[in-house]
Amino acid sequence: MVCTHLDELIEPIAVGDVVPDADARAHLASCAACAHALELARQIDGVLAAQPVPDVGPAFTSRLMVRLRRERWRSEQYLDVAFNIAVALAVVTTVGGLVMVLAASGLTTVSPDLTGLFVSGAAEVLSAVTPALPVYGVAAAVFVSGMAIWWWAERGFEI
């Protein structure tokens, strides 16, 4: 047996998967390099096998659960956004469809004064509302602030 042949068997012999035959034993007894290689292979196996299993500690689980809840909250947010976009698309599509149906049926051309009627009606409503505009402004600001606080609280506590 030559060194290159034995080299293939060093690791299986070192870990006990292969029992060296008489040829291999004779070679190992006469070749210092192969004997050293086998000893080194055994030492590598010994050191690797002697390692304790590392533990990351029980706090790992709580950190993981925080991350899990955060990811869950994010995916719910994505779902909300996707739902809102879908609703907006549905509204736009419905309105577009209605406009197309009206245009196709010729109803929009029945009375050119119809648009004027809506415009004058809107102007009337606006003139009635104008004196109380500051009150509406304050009410809108209170409403928006309330929504902002609710959004902040949900974001802060759901994480």
Add this chain to the structure above:
Amino acid sequence: MPDLSDDDLVRLCREGSDEAFAELVGRYRRLVFGIISRTVGDPGRAEDLAQDVFLRMHRGLPYYRGTARMSTWIYRIAVNVCLQDRSAPKRIEIAIDADAATDRPLLQLGSKDAAFGTIELRDRLGKALARLPGKYRALIAAHYLKGVQYEELAEAFQLPLGTVKTHLYRARRELRKLLEGELA
């Protein structure tokens, strides 16, 4: 919860129980962290990747059919996460279990002092491990976790049993060659 089987915990997880999932994490965190920390080297990075493993596991629970053992399934996820990680470690920390090390002969490298020789071997072995390809590092890490059988490795790595053994021999031979190169 500690009395429940893995299958019971999986069923509870599917019903939305975070407590059941935390119990599963507690059972398998050492196994997952053990493989990953020995593959990537950096403990901080290893914890991030270990969390990734459990998050993937959580996402996969609805599809877990229980045909493979839970540990094998988790091994497979951990191995995939390790192999997808592109960071190259500088060295892998090798700790020694004092009880296990006492009955093993000590190798003397350059040093005449046996204890120092072991420390030196650990240090060089840590650097050599870091130079192995990721697949070999993951295989070595999983194989040397206590109680892991070749069959489980074969299932986790999705390789035939003989191929797993061959890869392990090659990985150890490469380690030996790296150490011999350093010693020459």
